[in-house]
Amino acid sequence: MLRSGDQETEALVDACREQAEPLAEQLREKDFRTQWEAMADLGVLRLAEDGGARPGPVTRSLAMIEGIGLAGIDPGVCYALASQVFGMEFPLRAALPGPAWEAIAHIQDGRALLCHALTERGGGSDPLSMETRARREGDGHVLDGAKTFITAAPVADHAIVFARTAEGRHPFALSAFLFPLDLPGVTRSEPFAKTALPQVPMGELVFKAARLPAGSLIGEEGSGLALMASTTAWERAVLLGYALGPMRRTLRRIVAWAGEREHFGRRMGASHQVASRVSEMALALHRSRVQVYALAARLDAGTPARQLAAEAALTKISVSEDYVRFTEHATALSGVRAFIADSDLPADLHSPMAALTYAGTNDLLRVGVARQFGLPVEN
Ligand SMILES: Cc1cc2nc3c(=O)[nH]c(=O)nc-3n(C[C@H](O)[C@H](O)[C@H](O)COP(=O)(O)OP(=O)(O)OC[C@H]3O[C@@H](n4cnc5c(N)ncnc54)[C@H](O)[C@@H]3O)c2cc1C
Incomplete structure (x- = not known):
């Protein structure tokens, strides 16, 4: 079910989920830095060498972050990990001369942010x-x-x-x-x-x-604008991979809920409209997963991030908007529990909505997309 990656990638997602799962409960009430360091100790901030091993370094980082999210680590921590790895570490490793990267490479152990x-x-x-x-x-x-x-x-x-x-x-x-x-x-x-x-x-x-x-x-x-083009292309391509784990958990919870909740003398999941919303959630997750991993594979194949800027913008728009729609369906299916913080099905609409704004607002990215197609449109 929804296992669209290759075997090595799926194994890495599962291995990371298994390592992070016992920590999720212990870390729930801890401060950001404690959670960050615990995840860093799993090696998620450490960039793999580009030595031809499979999966490649970008896919590897993405799979680890997905596994961490799937384990139930807070989505904000997953976002921060993805932001440092994809929006900063990879672009810096590419941009800095060897000794300058070595001087900052200790950030990969998580003790400096x-x-x-x-x-x-x-x-x-x-x-x-x-x-x-x-x-x-x-x-x-x-x-x-x-x-x-x-x-x-x-x-x-x-x-x-x-x-x-x-x-x-x-x-x-x-x-x-x-x-x-x-x-x-x-x-x-x-x-x-x-x-x-x-x-x-x-x-x-x-x-x-x-x-x-x-x-x-x-x-x-x-050369600041050139570096910015690289960091933002990286972010648009793969940052939203942080949401894949939390989306998978939400889908799982909603399916379980629809399977047990009874209305009108039958289980909630027996309604076609409920089933349709669940399918929409699965589609949104599948589209997002396929797109983000496809860009990770292109980056692993050595395509410079800046050359992927157009596809990265399309992916960022698509995944962020799918994440919002996905969350709307989950919220609708949860009923009032979506609005009770300590229920089993609390909804967080703010976090998916924020993805429409950071890493380039979707409205302005759309202007850029239209420009790529030759429209004479400026920001
Ligand atoms: C969760 C989160 C994390 C963030 N983290 C960082 C970070 O680590 N580092 C960092 O530097 N920034 C960060 N930001 C800020 C983010 O990059 C900015 O919010 C974003 O660039 C938009 O800038 P703004 O909010 O000032 O909106 P504005 O630039 O004021 O834009 C407001 C609205 O107007 C629209 N708009 C403006 N001009 C046009 C136009 N010509 N055509 C159509 N629409 C237009 C925009 O699309 C947007 O919808 C973060 C934001 C969020 C939500």
Whole structure:
């Protein structure tokens, strides 16, 4: 049932589920960092070498994250793991020269966390409007500005920060930096009271004449938009893989519920309308799973993420919207229990809805899709 991957991948999902399952209950009330470290100890943040072994490194990470979600680890933790692995570790391994990657590679043991700081209070959809500025001073840079709505900012140890190093809206106006967050001039907010994925903290980073050490610049000055194209293509391609495990659990719970609940003198699942909603949920999950694993396989085959940007955008739109519809069906079938936090069938509509916004809003991604087909449409 819904086992659409190859045997090795399915075995990896199951192995990770088995390892994480005994931890799920113990970790339920623990803070984010404790849950993060427990999952890191399973090796989920460790990128496999690209040595031709099957499954390839991206599929491997995806299968582990699916297994962790299937075990019942909080979806917010699954999201944060997927965000660091796919949106930061893989792109950094590709972008950084060997010694620079080695210097940060310890993040894979989970004792230090990364965050990806792009959005500002003035808006997230239009990176070229950013106001955070870095100016060169000696062999480093000095950073001023603020990044807001950043996943893991309140707890992260290092950040990838995008800043303006030239004026104007041209493609070389931005640069990307990677540096530790314990520098003088860097402060962070308390966690925001977030309604989606509440387990993973979100906050603001403020930079006041923060002197970044030499070597913080990723690539060349002016190459920030190119790195952003890579990190966002990675996110759009595979980040939503975090939802596959939680979706599979929800489907399982709903099927069990429809099988036991009685209405009108028969079991609820004997209604065609109920059966139809369950089938819609299975279809949404199947489509999502096939698409995300297909992109993971393309990345494993060596296709650079930026070359997959168009398909990644389509996948991100499709999976996020399927996740929302899937959750709507689950909510409808759960009745009032969907709205009772400690019931067996609580619904979380905020978290799937948030996926319509992060990693590029679906509305703006649609504009890009239409542009690919030749329409003369701009953002
Ligand atoms: C759970 C979550 C986690 C996040 N984590 C991070 C993170 O780790 N790092 C980070 O940098 N950011 C993060 N973000 C922020 C996210 O990247 C931004 O929310 C996103 O880029 C949109 O920016 P905005 O919210 O400022 O919306 P706006 O840019 O203000 O847009 C608002 C709405 O207007 C629409 N819109 C704007 N212009 C147009 C147009 N020309 N045509 C059609 N529609 C348009 C948008 O599509 C959107 O629907 C996160 C967001 C969420 C929800």
